[in-house]
Amino acid sequence: MKIVIAGCGKIGTSIIKYLCKEGHSITVIDQNKELINSIINVYDVGGVSGSCTSTVTLKEANINKCNIYISVTGDDETNFVSCKVAKELGAKKTICRFRDTDYTEQAELMRDLFGIDMLVNPEFAVAKDLFYRLRFPYSSEVSYFEKGRVISVEVKIPEGSPAANKTISEFVENNDSKIIVGAILREDNLEIPNGESLILAGDVLNIISTPENIDSVIKNMGIPYKRVKSVLIVGGSRISYHLSNLLFDIGVDVKIVESSTIRCKELAERLNSNVEIVQADGTNEQVLAEEGIESYDACLTLTGHDEENILISLFAKTNGVGTVITKLNNDKLVEILDKLELNGKISPKKVTVNQVLYFIRSNRAKEENTIEKLRMTMDDKLEILEFNVNGNDDFVSKEIKQLKIRPGVLIACIIRKGKIIIPSGEDYFDADDKVIVCAKSSVNSLDGILR
Amino acid sequence: MNYKMIFYTIGRMVKLFGLTLLIPMIVAIGYGEDFLSFIWTILIIESIGFIFTFRKPKDLEIYSKEAIVSIALAWIIISLLGALLYIISGAIPYFFDAFFEMISGITTTGATILVDIESLPRGILFYRSFTNFLGGIGILIFILAISSNGNINAIFFLRAESTGPSRNKMTNKVKNTAIATYIIYFGITILCFISLLLTGLDWFDACTLSFSTAGTGGLAPKNQSVASYGNLGAEIVITIFMFIFSINFAVYFLIFTGKILLTIKNEELWTFVIIFFASIILVTIDIIDVVGGFWNALRYASFEVSSSISCCGFGNTDYNNWPTFSKSLLLLIMVMGGCAGSTAGGLKVSRVVGLVKSSKQKLLQVTNPRKVLNVKIDGKVQDESFINSLYFYFCIYVTILAISTLLLSLDPAVDVQTALSACIATFNNAGPGIGIVGPLGNYGSLASGSKFLLSYLMLLGRLEIFPMIIIFIPSTWKKKKNIIQKNSYDLL
Incomplete structure (x- = not known):
């Protein structure tokens, strides 16, 4: 498939990395010429330097022949506009990344206004994951x-x-x-x-x-655990905002520690007043001790710096916080984290990559039983996919044991009219079912799991 | 260094090379000649390839360094293995001679040590031209074209084997670029073959000559090169196709994909065309008295200019008796060579354009130190590092030429003009020089040491210098991974 990616930031680069592995023909656009050069040197992609909202640049990237246009520059407005321009110039599908919380509320409007096929809001997705x-x-x-x-x-x-x-x-x-x-x-x-x-x-x-x-x-299984009823969040990022909203709705105590006064005020304005916001430097151990870190069930470190996040997480761990989750942008630090026995980690990059990948996969499949969701887990070794079953396929209504399933694929779950079925050999697929499948190799369609 | 991956890559190239030997073998069988030597050679090559590729390495990661080293070693090993056929078949019994002939073929140089070419069996002659064809685009690029997707480091291979300062891909993916390159290469070669058939050559001559033209190699199956045919039509066809093969293949790709407008902006192309025709006119005027008549002069001038500028090395006359100006001009355009991304040799026109333009700017800077350097090629500003890389390349180029000329002068058989022209001709993969190594002469009378030196020069020229030097730098072989580079991949 022909894919054009605008913006080679953290997220752009990791999307490039995964899409390259899947063998797509990719062109990247960025204003920074040196960055483009270094990406071309490493990945098997073509590159164009220039503004992704300009028709000249987009035409140079052969936008008229592209199947999917992905705009992941750091600027929301640029992304929206460039998606619209790309679509006008002939891009078949567009994916747009946005971050501003204002747009979260009017996402549907923006989608229709700019003709965007998929909106990606990494911060919200990460919050939901958390x-x-x-x-x-x-x-x-x-x-x-x-x-x-x-x-x-x-x-x-x-x-x-x-x-x-x-x-x-x-x-x-x-x-x-x-x-x-x-x-x-x-x-x-x-x-x-x-x-x-x-x-x-x-x-x-x-x-x-x-x-x-x-x-x-x-x-x-004898795994001890305690339900999380109170959460301390260090860093008042957009993720923290979305997460606080979600947690507050189910009645979890949330406290956010953020050093910037302005950001604290913004958060205070937007969040329910029962969410406690503390203006203090989260990297300061004394501050955390004073805020009673040891009494929390969970501590999330969501500042913008990986190193700070790791240090705070270590501090939380030594203070006996049961669940500690560290936000990491740099994949290389993950190994260090494992050595420090900090098991909880989250990578915003990966969450976005998951979203983009499933969209691209489901666009590649010709059949109607499209992918509803795709997750890569277990060190990217396992893919869990959710499919919609189309009534016209020949495998519909056949018992699973009669189907020849490819090795390395497992049918985990069938969801029929809201009922969840853990399948045995006697079960079957029906039209409008949703099927969850585990696979070792990449699968594009439900047909693809059959031999 | 990922040694296992280097061996594996070399092994794959060797195996593929062994398989291509089947084609000249079929020719040998067709002519009822001895084909056992082919079978032995193929068996040896394949078994060595098999040993190298016996175990697929787990760690497939390679970087620029590994790619360069594997290319350099693969070319040396393939040259050694390819020379076996000459030795086993008894066509060229001496090792240095066989090695020289093989390298001359595979690097598309076209210099020969053979005195009596026509006495060799046709299968061997076919093989000789066939090596020109193989070396023209590169063997590894063929592997890239047929191998599976997803090798993210393939770009390093593509760069190491293709020619010119900026090795840009025609398409987004290395694989597609490699396929496109080969389609263009095969397509034009077939056109050349058909045109030669139409001029009345038999299929064997048409086939070998089109192979040698395609790789701009210049190994003809006759003692007197193209002059032996005395066929004006064939000379015109070869002149045109040598010119065509010296143009960047990306130009054909753009024309093919309907972007002719982009080719008009290509400065390298126009510079090349202008120099090409200007040289023909100058040489024609210069030799008009020597060869007798305008048409004769035009015939020889256009052929020899096309042969020199493409670094092909065919001859349709002996230019040793031409005026010095013409000979010097031919040597000079030999140094410049064809366009980047073609099968031609030499410095490449794009390098010359960059060097001339930036030198002009630097000169202006002397008169006004506050002037900002502004070197534009194809309307795009070139950054300082690119310009510096051109100067660096040129500097090493001149150094190697000077040292090798000095070393070659140790050979008692050569005079000054032979020494210099032989070095220029082999280093630029052109083939014949001036003096005893002239267009209708050969390198056979040189000492073994000289042949070895010139063999090395040919490899240096074909792989654009760096790979063949890097393998002699001890730090290249340290097992330690290049950590800085490795990390920078993910930190981007």
Whole structure:
């Protein structure tokens, strides 16, 4: 597919990286000529330097032949305008990134006004991700499907867990739990398991089920956890704003520590007055101690600096905060974080990449059973996808055991008329079902999981 | 350094090279000649390729350094292996001679050590021209074209093997660029072949000559080069196609994709065209008395100018008895060469354009130090680092030429003009020089050491100097990964 990406910032570059791996023909646009040169040197893409709102630049990037135009410059207005210009010049689909919270409320209007096919708001998406992470604090990554009615979590099996040294079917039968193990990660090797696969202590399991089922399974696995009822957020970014709103709605105590006075006032104006906002330097240990960091169930470090976030997280951890999540922009620091035993981390880049990738994948598939959602988890080794089933396909109404499913693919869940079915061999796909699939390799359509 | 990946890449190139030998083998079988030597050579090459590619490395990451080193080593190894055929078949029994002939073929130089070319079997002669064709665009580019997608580092390979200062891709993806390059290359070669057939040459001559023209190599299957045919039509066709093959392939790509307007802005192209025709006119006027008559002069001048500027090396007459001005001009345009991104050799017109333009600006800066440097090529401002890289390249180029001329002078068989012209001719991948290595002469009378030196010069010229020097720098071989570069990928 021909893709044009405008803006080679943090997010632009990571989108380029992933799309390159999928073998698309990519042209990048940026005003910084040196940046363009260095990207061309590293990735297999073409580049044009210039303004992405100018028709000259866009034409040079062959916009008239492009299937998808992605505008991810740092400036919201530039993104909106360039999407409109690109569309006028013949781009088939446009993706636009925006960050300003004002636009969140009028997103639909902007979408119609500028003819944008997909709006990406990374901050909001990250906030939503964090929200689910706090709901399932034992999981290092949470994916949610069907408005949170189906959840996928990742948990590490501790030593001496009742689940250890059992096969999956043994464990499931013993506990009468309705779960699907989507993948087992053992020493960097990802396996899509079947009922006979053995669970060992130290494995990382991907579990898919409804929220209630997951909670009970976690208990049975002997993983201790405490519900998060109070959260301390360091850094008053846009993510903090969106997250506070979400948390406040379910009655969690939220306190935001932000050093900029102006930003504090802005937040105070916009947020409910029950959300506590503290104007202080979050990197100062004394401030955090005074704010009672040890009494919080969770601490999120969402400042703009990775290094500060890591330090604050370390401090929180030593003060016995149960759940600590660190925001990281630089992928290379992730390894350091693992060494420091800070397991909770979130990368805004990755969240955006996930969103963009599924849009591109579902546009590539010719069939109507498009991808509803795509998540890459387990160190990008596993993909969890949600498909819509089209009534015309030949596999509809056939029992799953009769279908020839590709190796490395697992059908995790079928959602029929709001009912969640954990499928067995006798189940089948019906028209208008939603199907959640785990796969090791990239899948574009539901057809693609069949041999 | 990712040694495993280097070996693997070389192995793939070697294997592919071995397979291409099947084509001259079929020709040898067709003529009922000895083909066992082909089979032995192919077996040896394939087994070495098999050893190299036995295990696919886990770590596929390569960077600029690995790409350059693998290209340099692969060309050396392929030259050594390719020379085996000459030795095994007994066509060229001596190692240095066979090595020289093979390198001359694969680097598209077209210098030969053979005295009696016509006495060789046709299969071997076909192979000789075929190496010209293979080396023209590059073997690795072919692998890029046929290999799978998603190798993000492929750009480094593309750069290491193609010619010219800025190696831009025609399309977004390396694979597509490689495919496009090969389609253009094959397409024009077939046109050349058909045109030569129409002039009345038999298919063997048409085939070998079109191969040699395509790679701008210049290895003809006759002792007297193209002069032996005495066929005016063939000479005109070759003149035109040598010119066509010296133009940047990106120009053809643009024409093919309907962007002819962009080619009009291409300064390199126009400079090349102007110099080409100006040289023909000058040489024609200069030799009109020597060769007798305007038409004869035009015939020889256009052919020799086209042959020199494309660094092809065909001859349709012996220009040793021409006036000195013409000979010097031919040497000079040999140094300049064709356009970047073509199969021609030399410095490349785009480098010359950049050097001339920036030198002019620098001179103006002497009179007014406050003047801001403003070098525009194709209407775009060129940054300082690009200009500096041109000066750097030129500096090394001249140094190598000077040192090699000095070293070649140690050979008792050469005089001054032979020494200089032989170095220029081989370094620029042109082929024949002046004196005993003239257009209808050969390099056979040189000492073994001289042949080895000139072989190295040809490799230096074909891979644009740096790869063949870098492999002799000890720090290249340190196992340590280039951490700064590696990190910078993700920090972008």
